[in-house]
Amino acid sequence: MQDLITDETHFKIRMIDTAEGRSKASLLINKMYAWRGYAGTHKLTDDPNRITLTASDKGDVVGTLTIGLDSPAGILADEIFKEEIDRYRAQGARVCEMTKLAFDLAGPSQASMASLFHLSVIHVRDIYQCTHIFIEVNPRHRRFYERMLGFQRIGEAKMNPRVNAPAYLLCVELDYVTEQIQQHGGKGTGATAERSFYNLFFSPREETGLINRIKNNT
Template structure:
């Protein structure tokens, strides 16, 4: 079976005292006894991984009263699902949806806003189906999922902007912690049967924040964002190389600025 591991990351305490150098995944995987517990970020490319991610999504959505659905059984080039695991337990997941002839899920409610980005020559993706196990008290897990998703979208697919649909009560969190901006008004999202606001992030801005704060968790004491928990430039370069080696055809796609006919793609 192909190894879909992207990176292994120490939890906060170990990371603050001894940053992991991820230039070589194999060497970082041999340090567990010295640095303590690590969680793994990988692509959910097997039925078991996707099933575990779906179970977590449905569990966490149900606790908030949201409607949910399982991840599609078939992988597609337009979607990459990431999972964070602690040993064999899935503790987090995030899916990147890339623009295509089918459009984005966000087009169902916010086609005017997404088309405005496309018309401005911006290539767009979306982050969907984010779930973190409620028992996990680690900003590192959330930050690592977001950073790997940023790498897939911006560094490897040359995407300009990412949009997300969030509950109105979570808007301030994404604005403060990652720099998202409100791009569309509150509307009812039928996929989760809950209100949603469209947020947009210029990935160039995100990249500048990563360059400034990534790999410097001590800055979290003064910088109220997730960026100090992101990877350093050296670590990021190692992740990029590993993704390029493992999935060059999927990840290294040329820029597309075409404006697809917006259609609703089922979650």
């Protein structure tokens, strides 16, 4: 497991590449999905087209998300939204997705979520040259992603058989994400009147250091 972020408070973000790491992340996913009433057992597997990041606090995993890279097999969202995603592919977009998103509400969830999102952005934009991020979200979470991260809804909700719950397909362009990081990154929650989750992202200077670190370890 590669530590991407660590600090004096024992908060760490790691890229998971071991069975033990995937198991710990899977336990958190199943715990939080069950708490929300989602169906199914969710297990992370070793897949070259998926990258799992975890946030831990004093050794306990408090957040996780998985990046899904496009391939001939597609991405998970193709299961119910292939027609919508194919329209982007046909226009030359290099697509990816964020999935298996789970955060322990008892932990430092906002900071963890922002850090994981930003590191995911660095991976898909700077390492894999993706142009668009897709995410499937429950209707009750849709407005957060739209208002705070700039995602846009594509079409109507459909039933997601993986969790037996409705889901919207949302998309954001990485050019837009980059602009928001340059404008808001590192400013904190009270820095601007405008509400933006990008305030909790790393600053542009910190981002440059992270990009170099990740590229040197890839």
